[in-house]
Amino acid sequence: MHHPHLHFIVTGGGLSYKGDKWISSRKKFFLPVKVISRLFRGKFMSELKKLNLDGKLTYNDNIEYLQQTKHFKELLNTLYKKDWVSYCKPPFNNAEQVIGYLGRYTHRVAISNNRIKKLENGKVCFQWKDYKDGCKNKLRFLLHILPDKFVKIRYYGILSNRNRKKKLKICRKLLTVSNKNIPAQAGLEEMERKFDYTKCPHCGIGVMVIQKVVLPGKNAPAQKRSSLTA
Known part of the structure; x- marks a missing residue:
């Protein structure tokens, strides 16, 4: 199953330019669905046209007619007229659950040894449970393994490695949050310890x-x- 994807944790605010004030975001600041849908459509169509110009698209069987420029442009016009949909949903119950969910994938082995059934031709076949089909156990090929030297986690803004401890300390002070009430009071290093693989x-x-x-x-x-x- 080829399933490339990214996970993001975005704060609902940030420090001011001088770093002496916390600026909260609007309640509906995250994921403007209509804007994202149109942006995704534009990016996708742009890359599609480039692939066609470079001759990297293959048209077989009943879509062979799209090789002709006229028909390909007609397809593009049809796709541009449609409203594309980006599926967005609210986060889990709370921030701690989100951190816990991602931590199992970033700091532990996501697939246990007993679920791995075979390794052939560089592909891992593992067992998974299909909840939509009566919780039946099925087999799936895993293809989305990170390439060598690929950075799994990147930090930005107040969570960037350079000034993380200093900025988080300022944020807690401005938000009047006690370190005793924060599970990861030592920063993200605490999360790494909590999910020790x-x-x-x-x-x-x-x-x-x-x-x-x-x-x-x-x-x-x-x-x-x-x-x-x-």
Whole structure:
């Protein structure tokens, strides 16, 4: 399943230019659906036209006629007239749940060893539960593995690495928030400790150690894959 996507955590406000005042955002500041829909349509159509000009699109079977410039332009005009829809929904129950959800994917192994069924030709086949089909267990190929040297997490603004502790301290002071009431009072480093992937996910005490190293197939790049056990 090819499913590239990004997760964002956006604050509902920020510090003033001088850093001495907290500026709150409007209640409906996040994700203006209609604007995003039109922006996505414009970006998508722009890239589609570039691919067509570069000859990188393939037209087979019943859409072979789109190779002709006239018919391709007619398709573009039809798509531009349609209202594109960007699906947006409210966040989870609270901010702590959001951090917990993302933390399981960023600081722990998202797929446990018992769910991995086989590794062939550089693809991982794992078991998943389809809640829409009577909670049946099914198999899926995992393709969206991060490339080598790809940065998994990036921080911006008041959460940027350079001045994070200083700015968060100012934000808490301006918002009159006590450190005792903040689960991650030591900053995002506390979240990393809370979701320590080396801890056993069952007992929370045992330490995960490398049991064996599984090498990929002959035609796959020489990259080590570690299997962890408590």
